[in-house]
Amino acid sequence: MSLTNVSMTINGKPMSAAVEPRTLLIHYLRENLNLTGSHIGCDTTHCGACTVDVDGKSVKSCTMFAVQAQGSDVLTIEGMAAPDGKLHALQEGFREMHGLQCGYCTPGMIVRAHRLLQENPNPTESEIRIGISGNLCRCTGYQNIVKAIQYAAAKLNGLEFKEAAE
């Protein structure tokens, strides 16, 4: 099958690779660009392990062709930390609140939570739960993921996170 050159800005850097028109964005990222932080969990758009940010929207990259993202601005987990290596508040929150176990859903979950907090900087617990319902986790039961996102929201708003009483 003939190859098409596909270019986009990923984590602030211009990148390109020649791929088949049918190549999925997740494979383009993982196989062609070696950005293996985003994962594949289901192939059917349910699990969200492959979630990346495309032009300011959360996208399940297993259900978008790479060519559809031509010229887009893409953010993946590899772009969440600051250029100096300082972790994003969400990355810190997931560790502080024990929001991950096997780590497989974590990149998609963090990238999704990042977009959620862009859309709603002060979400309630219920809004967080609805906001991440496109991302499945098999290990944590979500409770500490919710706390991790609350932690990050507080930190990004310049507040101290007070853990809700059990």
Add this chain to the structure above:
Amino acid sequence: MNDAPSPTSLERADKLQGMGCKRKRVEDVRFTQGKGNYVDDIKLPGMLHGDFHRSSHGHARIVKIDTSKAKALPGVVAVLTAEDLKGVNLAWMPTLAGDVQMVLADGKVLFQNQEVAFVVATDRYIAADAADLVEVEYEALPVLVDPFKAMDADAPILREDIKDKKDGAHGPRNHPNHIFNWTVGDKELTDAAFAKAEVATRDLLSYQRVHPCPLETCQCVVSFNKITGDLTIYGTFQAPHVIRTVVALISSIPEQKIHVISPDIGGGFGNKVGAYPGYICAAVASIVTGVPVKWVEDRIENLSTTSFARDYHMTTEIAATQDGRVTGLRVHILADHGAFDACADPSKWPAGFSNIVTGSYDFPVAHLSVDGVYTNKAPGGVAYRCSFRVTEVAYAIERAMDIMAQKLKLDPVDFRIRNFIKREQFPYQSALGWEYDSGDYHTAMQKALEATNYRALREEQKAKQEAFRRGETRELMGIGVSFFTEIVGAGPSKNCDILGIAMFDSCEIRIHPTGKGVARMGTKSQGQGHETTWAQIIATEIGIPADDILVEEGNTDTAPYGLGTYGSRSTPVAGAAIAMASRKIKAKAQMIAAFMLEVHEGDLEWDVDRFRVKGNPESFKTMSQIAWAAYNKVPPGMEPGLEAVSYYDPPNMTYPFGAYICVMDIDVDTGVHNVRRFYALDDCGTRINPMIIEGQVHGGCTEGYAIAMGQEIAYDESGNVKGASLMDFFLPTAVETPHWETDYTVTPSPHHPIGAKGVGESPNVGSVPCFTNAVNDAFKFLGSTHIAMPHDAYRTWLAAEKLGLHA
């Protein structure tokens, strides 16, 4: 001299981040940055990709396989069928349960999606295209999906390869579709107890077929070096050493040339214990082509072929007195094992530890009989987040206790308390042969009742039931209770082995000259956080900060032999090995310290991170100082260095327990439920990291919630697997998942070096019966005795319909 006061023992202990503290996880640094290293992240030069052509039939004879079109596709390197594998004697492989299993379909297919041909191509897209181009002509055969019909006289014979074999791996077979019968307990005494029982119940309690469904599927990369003869296998293996030995036993490659590496694993839950055809085919393909081959299954392949869990149909009978004392337990289990007996149990336990079915109760007599049968379903039978078959029988006993309480018109809590094994009875000999190590059930139950204000909940429920009868509400309130006892930590060599290898586990610790160290383990974390918690045990044992200990798992070349991580065995077995290895190091350190301080060893005492002279606390040597000395100034006659290995053969299993209470509201007109409250009290003995324990409980309860409220791998009459994708297989999102309240008591294991019992699987074991009991509790005042799992909205609505509630 520095005037600052020297840190107290307590301050120094805090800095170690040892046992009992909520140490943040070491693993998270890489996982939160997308820098984990999972199997599919591995790319080797020239690597090819494998994919399967799979059976469309549940049971059919193969007339012809035509691979010519697949082979003609540019980019396809090879297409393997059973005929090719016969050349290397690998068309079939042994299973962990003493059976054999087809690697690629040999003459017939026995379940839908069974592996028929393995395509190897230059990329995964071409491999998938080529798999579709394989053409297979089938002759359909009658399909058997109902285990209750498996041993009918006219049942189709599934396993023609063994149809005349009268004896299986576990004794006589009395039908070609029969795998084994396994019995435990005193039948005569049990029958006698039932003959004179004042009250008895008998219920068929079915635990449906489900799947562990970790977010990462099963996958591997195999690389064979034709020059050196080395075979390197990267894979999603919960038990890497066992995989190495299995490969050595079924191939002509010597074990020292087989290198098995489990990198980061994206969840396992039992799914990744077994050996699957994909691994064998990738290995053969790499050997044939001389280049690395990757095999990654997709989600549908995962849910429909690489193992299953449960599918136990348990006829459970309890005998009791009128005043609510249990006098006997009689259980028959029909176990549906699918097309091949590939259950992942210790070799001598064809039905796992299902003889823990007496649970937390003092049954004077009991009898258990299990029949395993073949059906046209996927093989597997893994312990999905539970010790071997423990979840199944915990469900049976906890459901049956509720049914008997209902018959006796007793509160299910009061009935349980009346029959609990008492604290003073431990160590307790169960009627089915186990020695429970320790427990304090009454205290745990009492704490749960107080925390949930249980008696007030019952009052509220009564008021709601009256309101329902008056037609003022269409909502029912259910209160679910379960009190489980698990059996984990397999296991003692006297009764546990896998393929003849005793189920010990191991730890090797090396302390470097600068006082830092590395611990290598026979276990393999899949999210449990071993890199964090194992270092905590060492920190407490030998006084080196947890941050200074690197924990390594999953490389069979560097790690000591271990049986891996499943069945909540890591803490009970490997956790003990860590403590024992640490103590060997500490003993040597004490000799070195004595030499350095010029005193007798007996004159020293341990103080957090140092040995000090008794009565003279200013005279001491820290572990860091001792480590340096171990490499330059050891006592005469002593070997230098500071390292130790322990292979720990546990004297007994451990028996964690817990009290779970669920409050649920159900709309009878829609069948929709709302979990108002879920309280989980776990007693896992000594607690190593409370943060991780709570996380394990949250996760296990969420899995239990999914199983009880919706998960099922179902087959239609033609053997089509229904709903083997996440479109249909229920994985709860953050919206459905309840809020979890966790609590604990601590009853240490008396035989474990640090008293720990293991916790990873307790919440799955305890929560499933708790949820189902809540649903059943909601309906029982209307005359219902048992509604079967899974309780999705439709089935719950149907239960209400059958009770005439929609009239």
